[in-house]
Amino acid sequence: MYAYILINTEAGRLWRVAEDISKIQGVNMAHAVTGHYDVIAFVEFFRIEELSRIIDAIQSVEGVVRTHTAIVMAQRLSEGM
Numbered sequence: 001m002y003a004y005i006l007i008n009t010e011a012g013r014l015w016r017v018a019e020d021i022s023k024i025q026g027v028n029m030a031h032a033v034t035g036h037y038d039v040i041a042f043v044e045f046f047r048i049e050e051l052s053r054i055i056d057a058i059q060s061v062e063g064v065v066r067t068h069t070a071i072v073m074a075q076r077l078s079e080g081m
């Protein structure tokens with residue numbers, strides 16, 4: 001399963017936060033971005049408990065103010081569509 005974790009950081013911390021988050025097990029990518037959020041992380045997990053661990057690890061990174069998690073909803077496409 002996959003999720004995007006949208007992260008707000010303290011001012012001036014987005015680059016360091018993105019770098020630190022990218023080192024967390026389960027995080028496939030973490031990018032500093034423009035817009036409402038400062039960093040977006042793409043994570044992979046097999047059980048919801050793993051996602052919880054990843055979120056806890058991200059929230060413990062110095063400079064992280066708030067997170068919002070969006071779990072990817074997989075849709076199987078039928079043949080012929």
